[in-house]
């Protein structure tokens with residue numbers, strides 16, 4: 001059989017795999033995976049699919065459940081039924097209304113260094129609006145909307 | 150020949166009747182407006198032709214009803230939310246009976262008075278508010294607020310160049326305009342948040358947080374709904390759960406009550422480790 005690079009592997013809903021799933025092409029995963037998924041191409045995690053492990057892919061569209069970290073070279077797409085518990089990292093991200101996502105996200109399409117890494121007390125004033133620091137404002141005298149901790 | 154002429158005459162009469170009766174139907178119709186895509190609407194737009202090519206009269210009693218625009222208004226007296234139809238400059242709260250101004254106001258230059266409306270207040274680039282009170286349903290801030298009281302019962306929009314001490318931010322929903330950049334150290338408890346510029350904050354949102362293609366959200370987010378458009382940036386610790394109702398005041402997005410991910414840690418260092426450190430100082 002001729003080896004075709006970039007071909008899509010389809011794994012059906014009734015398949016359960018324990019271990020690392022690795023492909024040089026793309027994969028459409030609808031089953032249960034207890035382990036990592038590594039794909040040089042794109043991955044599609046179907047609606048009923050469950051992955052308990054990390055994903056390392058070029059791009060991924062998630063409709064199922066992932067308990068693990070997702071790292072994509074290009075793009076992560078979280079569709080409405082997606083449930084992700086873990087950290088994500090990608091160049092581009094789209095999230096549809098309805099997703100469950102508990103974790104950290106590092107998506108920076110502009111490629112500029114992330115200011116979030118600085119602590120709030122060290123944060124430099126941003127351009128545009130320059131809100132004074134709490135020390136200047138006096139703490140705890142704000143509106144009822146805010147619960148200063 | 151004579152038969153065709155009679156047909157034309159009858160058809161013409163029917164059309165005349167239809168045109169005569171239509172205004173009455175429009176005037177008195179109070180039912181739901183007819184959708185442009187509904188069969189009835191299509192029927193009206195292109196009446197069917199009979200075999201002789203003449204149009205048949207349309208069924209009577211169906212007309213197009215133009216509904217007046219609906220305005221959701223929040224009473225600045227009692228906070229009751231209701232709907233006002235059409236454009237008006239004044240209305241009355243059905244709950245507390247207060248007479249509410251619905252005027253849209255624009256503030257330019259120095260301002261230290263009171264401006265209360267259930268409409269929209271625009272503070273232009275030249276506006277500098279030092280004292281006074283601004284209460285409106287929607288507030289668009291392009292200028293500077295130094296002190297005073299500012300309350301948006303619906304949406305506060307912070308545009309590029311706006312300045313607002315964060316303890317004065319008092320709004321139900323918040324929008325960060327394109328190219329605007331804001332950094333809040335306090336926890337923002339809001340309903341909806343829309344980010345078209347850059348926002349760094351700790352947010353608890355009971356509604357939907359939307360990061361537009363031009364937007365970038367940093368910090369921490371606890372929300373029921375999240376939408377990220379392609380091109381939008383997201384560097385956050387997140388806890389987004391549509392079924393969840395509340396977050397405790399001391400809870401961090403990073404220490405959620407949901408089960409910890411079973412995944413093995415990445416071999417590389419954690420993605421945004423400094424966020425946890427940033428919030429550690431805030432935690433009592």
Ligand SMILES: [Zn+2]
Pocket residue numbers: 224225226227228229242243244245246247
């Ligand atoms: Zn009222």
